[in-house]
Amino acid sequence: MPRANDAVEAMLIEYADLLSILFEDPYKPRAYEKAARAVGGYSVDLEGKDLPEILKVPAVGRSIGEKIQEFLTTGELAELEELRERIPPGVRGLMSIPGLGPKKAMVLHQELGVGSVDELVAAIEQDRVAALPRFGAKTQENIARGIRQMQAAGGRVKIDVALGVAETFLELLGSLPEATRAAYAGSLRRMKETIGDVDLLVAGSDAPPVMEAFVTHPSVARVLAKGDTKTSVVTDLGLQLDLRVIPDEAWGAAMIYFTGSKPHNIRIREMAVRRGLKLSEYGLFDAKSGDLLAAESEESVYERLGMQFVEPTLREDRGEVEAALAGELPVVVTERQLKGDLHTHTNLTDGLASLEEMVARAAELGYAYFAITDHAPNLYMQRMTEEKILAQRSRIEKLRRTYPKMTLLHGTELNIDPDGEVDWDGPFLADFDLTVASVHSHFTQSRDEMTARVIRAIENPYVDIIGHLTTRQIGKRPPVDLDLEAVFEAAGRTGTAIEINSHPDRLDLSDEHVLWARRHGVRFAVNTDAHAVPHLDHRRFGVGMAQRGWLTKDDVINAWPLRKLQRFLAAGRP
């Protein structure tokens, strides 16, 4: 179930967007955005909380606090409704086009009557955008490119959004008396980075009440099809959900069939045929006699096919079928095996939570070690200084006594500048337990420049981990242009780990890149890059990427015991 905080965050961001379109004052929307992020990252669920409790959230004052209260008690906000009436929803939608902000969106709306992305595309085709004041041919072309980039995401949503929707529906469906089991399948279960539609499975013999409960859920916007075994709807977010109701005894076969992927299913069905068997969503059968051989659990079906059980995240027909037949599947790393997080931020820089709050949650997660890695000074907006980070180190040293079972590591996230240099020099860096180095700007360098830049950082003996290597933001910013072959070779050669950034907007490295890097003997760190307490739970998505990249606990440095990790970090330093 998504937290009330997430709904409040979305509400405040919409309010901020509309303010920024309608009014000149830039500070008011910024205040709402700041409050939105603070609520989203706040570790206490605001559901049912009174005003004094709400006002404890940083950046939330009386005005915003009262709006949150109204929203939580009534489910809406009158002032937001008023703004919505003044600005068509499509105009706000224009702002999600890269390079298009509130001011240009408003001009397009006022001057050309553009109220949707489709209308904007039409206006561009008629060359009407370039003629607007302070626009021009290049701006028009940039907007057109932004639209193409956005549409390339193809209506897919990011994995965290899909997971939230799936969990909401499963809570309802799983509680029905007619349902004996309920789960999500499809690409969501395979942990793909974006999800086109969500597949839900319910086991039970009485389908109609289940279908009825499904289509009457409040977030269903449209029913596409409704039958006894399959029903499809579109939610108010525009996400398609397919629900299948299947007999309990066919659960395993159905989960295999609907988890996919399609190529994986084709491979195992072909295998079945060659053995005189037939595999469908109802079970594994003897082709001649029609006798049911296995169906109730996924394990039983794979076993009867003479294969190892294949983890859902591996079912992409990337060699997993052959490996499972040979008994050579990797034992992929799991969330439980992670012993620590090596990239996190606090409110000393751009994080939302204090050092103490972040560490407390890390202890709850049962970590053996935990690294704080706030931004170094070259990201100017963070205003880091040597004094501030040394003061943080003293605080961490004191905090160590409170957590005897967890080792606190003091690190920093360095900025890789356009030449591949990082903040601070060797002697100062040597005193950190670890460093993460990442690209944060100058994304448009040429492939050669960018490759040389990143490799220089990799070869820096004080750099332990490269953070979010390609800097992509899914559906928003493309990856930088890099010779990955050369980068992974350098990382393998120098023993510099590469991060799998677990944030659902990044998931950087992607699964394909993990598979590629692995061939060069690269080690990985599955990090959250958390800027708030709830972000620490994003590790599930990073682990999904690691599994999709066939990684075992031996490949992931933060699945190692502390001593082994420390030996790895110390290696290569002068």
Place this chain on the structure above:
DNA sequence: GCCGTTTTCGGCCCGACTGTTTTCAGTCG
């Protein structure tokens, strides 16, 4: 709209980049 041992008013992370401009607005991180 929020916030405060530089402030209860006057600031608001600061700078780069792009494209449109003869001095700057918009967008982004």
